[in-house]
Amino acid sequence: MSVRREATKPGWYPAWRDEAIEQLNVKNAGLQRDFHLGTWARYDYDLTAGKLLFSEKGVVKVVAKIQIAGSTSTKASNWLWAWSNSNLPGDILSDAKLVRSFGEENGIDELAQAYVADAGNDLEALGWELTAAMVRICNAPGAYRSPRGDGGGLYLILKTIDWAN
Structure with a gap:
């Protein structure tokens, strides 16, 4: 007898994720206020x-x-979770790996599986939701989305942020 296994998550997770999104919105609003994120003429990242x-x-x-x-x-x-992307440098994946462990320990498939399908037909919202979960798990001060050439985005969490000297 085979049992069909659907994506799992504990009952508390949807509310927890909604709170994570609210927390990220507040954190990012603070970064916009304090560091003018979203207004600079240019950004560059060095992975x-x-x-x-x-x-x-x-x-x-x-x-x-x-x-x-x-x-x-x-x-x-x-x-695609960063921990599953072999093209990325390992030094900046440790927090993503923490999210995977959190997902495995708590039975949350969308945090523990490499790919998450865009069932709601809003890819940007999905990216921000999963990034918000990572910001909450890792107690990060905020996040940033970099557009990609194929229309998707690269989602980064900020570990520290400060004015350049």
Whole structure:
């Protein structure tokens, strides 16, 4: 006899994730207020160094240390957790691996499986929801989304952020 296994999650998880999204919105609003995120003329990230730089007129103004949460793909219509992406440097995946462990320990498939399908037909919302869960689990000060060429996004969590010297 075979038993069909559907995606699992504990009963408390949907409310917990909704709270994580609310918390991230508050944190990101604070980053926008305090560091003007979203207003800088340019940003660059260095995945090898684990840094996100915001600049204006060629001068770096804000520096953040980052970890990668994951990425969305419009072509595949899904989310890929950073810990499962072999193209990313291992040094900036430790927080994503914590999320995977949290998902495995608590029976939350969308945190423990490499890919999450975009069932709600809102890929950006899915990316922010899963990133918010990572921000909450890792107690990060916020997150940032970098657009990608295929229409998806690369979701980064900020570990630290400060004005450049």
